[in-house]
Amino acid sequence: MRLGVRAFPLTASEHLPVVGDQHPLRREFSKWMGVSNGVSLLVGILLFAGWFYWTHREEDTAIDRRAKIVRYQELGVPPSIAKPSTPQVAVPQVAPPTIGVPEPVPDIEAPDTKFATQNEMNEALQAITMGDISGSGDSLVVQVSDNGPSPEDFVAVEEEPRLLRIEPPQYPQLAREAGVEGTVVVRALVGKDGKVKKTILISGNPILADAAMTCGKTAVFTPAMQQKKPVEVWVQLPIEFTLK
Secondary structure (H helix, E strand, C coil): CHHHHHHCCCCCCCCCCCCHHHCHHHHHHHHHHHHHHHHHHHHHHHHHHHHHHHHCCCCCCCCCCCCCCCCHHHCCCCCCCCCCCCCCCCCCCCCCCCCCCCCCCCCCCCCCCCCCCHHHHHHHCCCCCHHHCCCCCCCCCCCCCCCCCCCCCCCCCCECCEEEECCCCCCCHHHHHHCCCEEEEEEEEECCCCEEEEEEEEECCHHHHHHHHHHHCCCEEECEEECCEEECEEEEEEEEECCC
């Protein structure tokens, strides 16, 4: 064993083979164990010394908490409470946008339209008398339409018709059994005598439509007035159906 001869020669051994504490390997183990213990102790001491030096290298300075009394004569000028002015920013001047100049339209493209005056309209709408009618023969047949204005016609009135009375609607049996409720809007033509001449359906449940239009015909109004004369006009009637 070369390691044993270099570390501990066997020439001094009394007998071979060498056993027990005199064995070269056991003696090597004891030697290196002591060296490692010494190195570990030295490293521990160095680490402790470094930690102690690092934690105690600077001492905490004491904070002076003593209150200092200052007289008001020693105080300076207080800051201003006025709102600081905003610095003016120079805005470059931009030329205003140009506005297009309208060009005149030739008269041929824009003809001068004349409207009839109020007197001309009244003359055109004057009532026709029997003296103005000339005919030949034994009889003269004049057809007068009594249907009144259509729902789409505009009728100018000075006084709107006011509802005086109306009978409650008759609830249809089918709608009562089905529990149908709601509001039906009908349009009624109010004659010159204030009575309803006809009704049409505007909106609502179809099951309640006939009953609503029948109810609308029972309404009585004050007639609409135009130039102190009664005129026929269409009005809207909301008729409510409820089971309660």
